[in-house]
Amino acid sequence: MTSSTFRLAVIVNCYNYAEYVERAIGSVLAQRRDDCEVIVVDDGSTDASWEVIRQTGVRAFRIENGGQRRACIYGLDQTTAPFVLFLDADDELLPGALDAIIPHLQPEVAKVQFCLGRVDGGGQHLGSMVPHPELFCRVGDLRERVRRTGVYVSPPTSGNVFRRDLCELLRDADYDNAVDGIIILAAPFFGEIVSLPEELGLYRVHDRNLSGVGRGIDADIIRQHMQRFRNCIAHLNRVMPRDSKQQPVDIDTTYFYLEKKLILASVVGQVGRYRQLPKLLNVIIGDYFPPARKLILSGFHILIAILPFSLSRHLIEVRYRPEKRTGAALARALTGTNR
Structure with a gap:
């Protein structure tokens, strides 16, 4: 398969998630899509993440630790597909997710977003989705919503597929370590937003998320x-x-x-x-x-x-x-x- 036939790139970014990253990679490979390129970027993990990643046989890179945004930019440079999904190493895609997403990847679409089911560190479902599907039904003019509120209803990083030109904005976002900032906010101004009110992935809630669980407002x-x-x-x-x-x-x-x-x-x-x-x-x-x-x-x-x-x-x-x-x-x- 030539690179021009790829429609979507899934970039799994990992830092010290040895206990989860194999499940994340496996959830992508299980989609069995020949038009999807998959790579993993290990952001200088100090645990066993790199050893786990190598055992999966996927195309993978280990770089010096520089944060999520830099790791995802590195992954972007290794791919060619016109749309990109940045999958956090502690999250997963559900079976058939890419079959539901890829038909919507059209040139006029800036972002496809979908719901993620919440699970705990052990994979037990927590009984809710992010965002709630009903919120996708009340979208309105998202550009006007950003102007008035500064936000719009959007899932976390792993619930978004971005057009590649939107991802390029990350290169000038030196003020940010995350990837779900400027490209989510800018998406309505660069094209259509397709919202799929279906649970197509899993969002893991555990005490090693960057800002922690149960931390008081500081x-x-x-x-x-x-x-x-x-x-x-x-x-x-x-x-x-x-x-x-x-x-x-x-x-x-x-x-x-x-x-x-x-x-x-x-x-x-x-x-x-x-x-x-x-x-x-x-x-x-x-x-x-x-x-x-x-x-x-x-x-x-x-x-x-x-x-x-x-x-x-x-x-x-x-x-x-x-x-x-x-x-x-x-x-x-x-x-x-x-x-």
Whole structure:
């Protein structure tokens, strides 16, 4: 088979996931697609990951540790297919996933996204999917949603297939270590988003995710995500195709940033934090979610803005602590995108 016949490249990126990576690779090989190229990039693992990877017989590379984004760029340079799926080494594809995905890989499509079933470290199902399938049905104009909120409903890294030109944006994202930032945010501005409300993969929740499970909300982490978001929006505004409908995103009017400011103010005990409510509530009311959802979100933010700081912080912890959070997944959890 010549490289020109490949329609999709699956790049498995691995760092110290010896106990999971064989399952991830096996889940791709089991798809039995001749039009899919598969490679694995070991990002300088210090456990037995490389030995496990070599035993699978797949095309694999071991590089010096440089983080997820650099490992995925390295993998991108080893492939030729016009669409790319970055599969985390602790996640998996389900049987028939690529059969469902590949027919949608058309030139006008910037991204195909699909649901992932949540499993624990031992592979036991946790009874829910990310995102919830119903959220895919209320998409609206995703470009306008990004302008208003700074986010849209999207699965974690392993639930996305990106057109190759979109992946090229990663090369200039030196401010980020993850891959599910700029290319997810920019996708609606570069083409169509195809959302498949089917469970086509598994998203593993365990205590070795980058930001951990059960970690309390920390002011420094919130500040880091606010800065990451600011850098990402600046990047988006530089590369966004310009036409009469695609105007720059104003970060200071987005739901993501306004909510972070309110949460941070509550966590650090900032006096007068309630003054931030009008702008935030205006964005929530203008969102496309049903009235009941708007009411819940509005009520939550009003409470954390007016309650004593100890109670406010407790509410924030209760809402956000249970989720698996890695890279932009934490950003989605903090914004309630996958609610």
